[in-house]
Amino acid sequence: MGAEGGLRERKKLQTRAALADAALRLALEKGPDNVTVEEIAEAADVSVRTFFNYFPHKEHAILGRNPEHLERALDRMRTAPAEESPLTTMWFVVQDVLRDLESDGQLSRRGELIMSSPTLLYQLMMSSFDDERQLTAALAIRMGEPAGSVRTALIVSAAGAACRVAMDLHKNAPDRPVVELVREGFQLLAHGIDPAFDQRGIS
Structure with a gap:
């Protein structure tokens, strides 16, 4: 059997x-x-x-779209080592999906097609939002934070945004692989997009 x-x-x-x-x-x-x-x-x-x-x-x-991507991502979220940072976990999740999509050698062409089609872009956004809600809930449990936590939702959605930005930028910079652009996005998220932000403006 x-x-x-x-x-x-x-x-x-x-x-x-x-x-x-x-x-x-x-x-x-x-x-x-x-x-x-x-x-x-x-x-x-x-x-x-x-x-x-x-x-x-x-x-x-x-x-x-492959439901197994989300299943593997949720499993990775649940089984991540305690010392692993949430953004690091998201990087491994994204890396796993990108590796799978890259296996047919069409990641760049698929990305270009998506960014040029309003219908495909809409479907990507809608399906991504649903995935992000489930990942956010799983991350909140792992981090011991309450439902509705801004931090967990922001970590997950920022990781998704890094992927979408990378696909859009790749359209105008085809010499830069999507994975390289995603990696740069994660590095910016990790080190702070704008460390000089003046918090007095939102206090």
Whole structure:
């Protein structure tokens, strides 16, 4: 049963990857608004019904959304060493997702496509907000902070913002890899974006 279960999981991963690859390829060729679910399913050699077993709509397929990313992130949040800083944990979470998205060699092209499409950008923002709410709740538990903690929400959302900013900047600076731009964003967050900020203005 173990071997059979492992084979099923591998097949699921392969099918999800085939659908995401087909969706991205077609979106790059025709534009995301001109691609249909039927075309994506046909290109991946699966049925439309199978498509909806993996993605709720074509935009998630083009984005390469994978529920396992959030599951792994939440698990990483729960099992992080006690001495690991919250921002460091978020870096490992983001690094894991970027590594997975980079595995098909299309991270940069996907990022450029997303930033050029209002529909894809909206879907990315909406799905990111939902992920961030769950990660914030998990981080609050880990840090022993109450629900509604500004600090935990800010750590998680700032990490997400670093990724979105990196994708946008990469569009105008394609020679700088997205991962490099994300890393720079995290370094700025870690050291303080504006250490000279005059707090008297908000006291």
